[in-house]
Amino acid sequence: MDKVALVTGGNKGIGLEVTRYFLNHNYKVIVVARDFNQFEFADNEHVKTVTYDLSDIEGIPELIAQLGQIDVLINNAGIMLSLPYDDYPQDKIDHIIKLNIESPVALIREVSKQMIERKSGRIVNNASIAGQIGHPDIWYGITKAGLINATKSFSKSIGPHGIIINAVAVSPAETNMLDVIPEARKEAFKKSVITGRFAKAKEVADTIGWLGTISPDYINGSCIDINNGSFPR
Numbered sequence: 001m002d003k004v005a006l007v008t009g010g011n012k013g014i015g016l017e018v019t020r021y022f023l024n025h026n027y028k029v030i031v032v033a034r035d036f037n038q039f040e041f042a043d044n045e046h047v048k049t050v051t052y053d054l055s056d057i058e059g060i061p062e063l064i065a066q067l068g069q070i071d072v073l074i075n076n077a078g079i080m081l082s083l084p085y086d087d088y089p090q091d092k093i094d095h096i097i098k099l100n101i102e103s104p105v106a107l108i109r110e111v112s113k114q115m116i117e118r119k120s121g122r123i124v125n126n127a128s129i130a131g132q133i134g135h136p137d138i139w140y141g142i143t144k145a146g147l148i149n150a151t152k153s154f155s156k157s158i159g160p161h162g163i164i165i166n167a168v169a170v171s172p173a174e175t176n177m178l179d180v181i182p183e184a185r186k187e188a189f190k191k192s193v194i195t196g197r198f199a200k201a202k203e204v205a206d207t208i209g210w211l212g213t214i215s216p217d218y219i220n221g222s223c224i225d226i227n228n229g230s231f232p233r
C-alpha cells in the first residue's frame, strides 16, 4: 500500500511544494485547507482534498477518524497577522492561537494514536525563525515558539513509541505571507542574509519532506534552521 501524508495547508505556498514533494516520492497526499479553487493537484488521483477550517479544534478528532491511515503528518497551515501588540483584538488573538498552535497539537494528539499502534510515523511542524528570535506580530512569534516547544515535548512522550517528530524554522520565504510584511523590513532582511534573497518555498518543502521520509531516526525533537545565516549563534 502507498504511504499517506497529511499536509495541512498543502494547497498554497510552502504547503503546495510539500504536496509536490510527497507526490514525487510516490505518497498519497491528503490536503486539508479551506479553499481549493486554484489548487493545481485538485484532480490528481493520488490527492484527496478535505475542506476544513483548522481553527475548529473540537472537530479535529472526527476529521482524523474519517481519514484512515496516515503515515506522515505535516503541520504546515498557519497565519501571520502583522498587528501591533497594543492594538490586537481578542478575537484575532484567539484565532491565531487556535490555528497556529492548538490545531497542530490536536492533530498530533489524534494522528499519533494510530502511529503508536503501528509503532511508526513521522511528524513535521512548520514553525518559524519568529519562534526563536521574536517577531513584530507578537502572537505569531509566541505561537511559533510554542510549536517548537511542543515538538520537543511530544518527542519525549510519543518518540519512544516509534514516532519521529521534528520542526523547521524558516526565515522569510517567498509566499503570499510576505504580502503583509512592509517593504522596508523586507529590504533590511535581504541585506542581513548570506545570499541576499528570501528562501524559496521549495527549499523549505525539501527540508520538510526529508524530515518526513528518510532523515536519520536519531534526529528527533529537533528544530532545523533554514535561515541563510539570519542570526549568529
Ligand SMILES: NC(=O)c1ccc[n+]([C@@H]2O[C@H](COP(=O)([O-])OP(=O)(O)OC[C@H]3O[C@@H](n4cnc5c(N)ncnc54)[C@H](OP(=O)(O)O)[C@@H]3O)[C@@H](O)[C@H]2O)c1
Residues within 6 Å of the ligand: 008, 009, 010, 011, 012, 013, 014, 015, 032, 033, 034, 035, 036, 052, 053, 054, 055, 076, 077, 078, 079, 080, 099, 126, 127, 128, 129, 169, 170, 171, 172, 173, 174, 175, 176, 177, 178
Ligand atoms: N512564508 C514565510 O515567510 C514563512 C516563514 C516562516 C514560517 N512560515 C510558515 O509556513 C507555513 C505556511 O505558510 P506560507 O508561507 O506557505 O503561507 P500561505 O501561502 O499564506 O499558506 C498558508 C496556508 O495555510 C492554510 N490555512 C490558513 N488558514 C487556515 C485555516 N483556518 N484552516 C485551514 N487551513 C488554513 C492556507 O489554506 P487556505 O487559505 O485555503 O485555508 C494555506 O494553505 C505557515 O505555518 C507559516 O507560519 C512561513
